[in-house]
Amino acid sequence: MERIPFALTGYLDTAAVPGDAVGTAFWRLISSPADCAAEEEAVIPCTTSLPDLANTLLTECQPSDLLRVTGHLALPDTADGRIRLDVDTVEVMWEAPLQEQPPEGPADDHSGRDRAIQALAEALAGLAYEPATGEQPDIRINIGPVGLHGLDVAHCHSIDVTTASTHKLADAVDAMLATLNSLPPQVGIGLDPLTIAELTDYFDELDLTELTRDVLDAARPEDRLAVTRALDDLFGDIPVTGIDDNDQ
Known part of the structure; x- marks a missing residue:
């Protein structure tokens, strides 16, 4: 089986697992060169028979760490064989944040x-x-x-x-x-000064007595007492000609 010197930078796919022999480890790297499309990414099986290196992979590295590995690429000698990288050195280029436990319930939408x-x-x-x-x-x-x-x-x-x-x-x-x-601090959505002035003029021009009379004229006779009291609570006691708060 031909062995080719090889160096690879990639993300640790899943946590490394112990190999069949003591002091060995097996893991997979996701090779994602710059500017490559998702379908062009490759998953490369890696192994090591160096106990110290195996211990580092098993105890200190976690999925999504960015690793730089060097070793020898072993090509299969049969059509159904597997390619693998026998690793001699590992350098952690970037440590992924500690993984959080997935939240229970519906998954969060991270599309944005x-x-x-x-x-x-x-x-x-x-x-x-x-x-x-x-x-x-x-x-x-x-x-x-x-x-x-x-x-x-x-x-x-x-x-x-x-x-x-x-x-x-x-x-x-x-x-x-x-x-x-x-830029000025954004403290919330504010109204344009012109809009505030227009609203102030609009409410200043309201005739509360006329407004009250229109509301009472539109109310059914049996509801006028309740409507009158509600208007008093809103605007204060507004006398309306011909209407007595005590009328039933």
């Missing part, structure tokens, strides 16, 4: 959050190269949802950007924050 992550990833992908200078990426930005679960791995992104692009991004963020800080 996922669309925001995707939009940010696509925007940052444009910073990967500097065509004018030929500068290559040397900074890695990792983004993903908080409180990762197994299904959230698909919404994690790793984008490599250049130093020059990173400076531009930092300047753009500073400018955006300065603009937001210069």
Whole structure:
């Protein structure tokens, strides 16, 4: 079986499990290169026979951690065999937040959050190269949802950007924050001053006596006492010609 030196960066798919022999471990990495579509992602089986490395994978790493592994890719010698990566070194590039227990009941709708992550990833992908200078990426930005679960791995992104692009991004963020800080605080929805003036004039022009008379004229005789008392509670005692509060 041919063994090919190989290095791979990917997210830990599920928690590592002990191998058949003592001091070994088995796990799977999701390879998701920058700018690749979801259907282009690959899941690579990994193993190690180094006890210290196996212990690290079994006790310190959790699903969705971003790992950089090196070793030898073992190609199958039969058509139905399995490819695997025999790992010699593991570097944790990014530790995923501690996983939370899934809430009971209906699942939360994170479609808005996922669309925001995707939009940010696509925007940052444009910073990967500097065509004018030929500068290559040397900074890695990792983004993903908080409180990762197994299904959230698909919404994690790793984008490599250049130093020059990173400076531009930092300047753009500073400018955006300065603009937001210069705006008046948003304390809620307010009315336009002209609207407030118009409403004030409208209510000042109301004739409460005439309004009360119109309401009483529209009320049925048996309901006039209750309506009169309700109007008194609302506007105060408003005398109306021809109406006595004690009338039945």
